[in-house]
Amino acid sequence: MAEPSPKSLQAGANPAGKFFPRGNSSMVYTISAEQLPSEIERSLAAQPRSWYAVYTASNREKRVEHYLRLKGVDVFLPLYSITKRWRNRTTVKVELPLFRGYLFVRIASTERVRVLEAPAVVSIVGNGREPLALPDNEIDTLRKELGLRQVDPFPYLKVGQRARIRSGALAGLEGVIVRKDERLQVVVSIDAIMRSFAVHVHADEVELCPGR
Numbered sequence: 001m002a003e004p005s006p007k008s009l010q011a012g013a014n015p016a017g018k019f020f021p022r023g024n025s026s027m028v029y030t031i032s033a034e035q036l037p038s039e040i041e042r043s044l045a046a047q048p049r050s051w052y053a054v055y056t057a058s059n060r061e062k063r064v065e066h067y068l069r070l071k072g073v074d075v076f077l078p079l080y081s082i083t084k085r086w087r088n089r090t091t092v093k094v095e096l097p098l099f100r101g102y103l104f105v106r107i108a109s110t111e112r113v114r115v116l117e118a119p120a121v122v123s124i125v126g127n128g129r130e131p132l133a134l135p136d137n138e139i140d141t142l143r144k145e146l147g148l149r150q151v152d153p154f155p156y157l158k159v160g161q162r163a164r165i166r167s168g169a170l171a172g173l174e175g176v177i178v179r180k181d182e183r184l185q186v187v188v189s190i191d192a193i194m195r196s197f198a199v200h201v202h203a204d205e206v207e208l209c210p211g212r
Contacts, residue, residue, distance in 0.1 A: 047108035049074070050133035052115075053125040053193045054103050060120035061097040067118050074106040076143045078197075080151050098146075098153060099195040104139055125192055132192050141170060154178075154187045154198040163206040170199055174209055 056064045065077040078098035085091050097103070102125075105115055112124060112131065124131040148169040163186055164174045175188035178198065185198040186206060 047110060049106050049108050051076075051104050051106050051136060051139040052131050052133060053190070054105055054115060055122045055125055055193075056101055056103065057120040057122060058101060061101065061103055064118055064120050065103055068105065068115065071114060071118070073111070073114060075103060076105075076139065077103040078142060078146055078151075080153065080197075098151065098197050099190070099193060100153070102193050102195060104134070106139075134190070134192055138173070138190070141173060144169075146170075150200045152185075152198050154185075154196045156189060156194045156196045162209040164209050165199065165201060165205060166207045167205050168201075173199070175199070177206065 054064070061077055065075050068075040079095040080098045081093050081095050083091050084094050105124075107115060115121060115124060126132045146169075161177050162174055163177045165171055165186055173186070173188050175186040175196075178185050178187055180198070184201055184203055184206075186201050187196050187198045189196040
């Protein structure tokens with residue numbers, strides 16, 4: 001059966017996915033269903049997103065990160081490097097999660113189920129009633145610049161002399177000054193997950209926080 005011509009149709013008719021403009025124009029536009037975003041996709045795109053900490057099963061952080069990334073979730077798994085020596089005396093650099101059992105996702109409130117359904121995800125960290133959003137600037141800084149400095153896991157700290165990193169990739173982050181192996185470090189804590197990490201710094205890169 002021959003396809004009807006635009007002239008034989010009323011203005012605005014739309015047979016078989018065809019769109020015919022009003023007026024005398026003879027232009028014909030073809031729009032497939034796949035090109036039209038669904039109402040759900042448009043709704044999700046318009047919703048505000050925040051960073052949340054996700055608690056995972058032991059030693060499953062990388063698997064969860066991979067799964068969520070395949071599902072289109074904005075996910076961040078901080079890593080640090082160590083050098084291991086095998087029995088044959090060869091050495092290899094290994095990347096491990098900076099915060100054991102945790103990673104971060106940037107999602108809208110309606111996307112929480114997508115995260116909780118992921119294998120090996122235990123929970124989204126919250127205050128007992130609802131998930132607790134983390135400061136965007138803190139996570140964004142870690143996500144963008146963490147690879148530029150040496151970092152190590154560190155026991156969680158909340159008291160002590162506080163200082164602010166004033167220059168370099170992590171400028172603006174605050175933490176506790178410690179010394180390890182004759183090297184100066186600033187221990188930065190993320191209170192929501194009760195985890196800390198130590199950033200190696202030089203003395204001229206930090207300043208004491210006033211009133212602390």
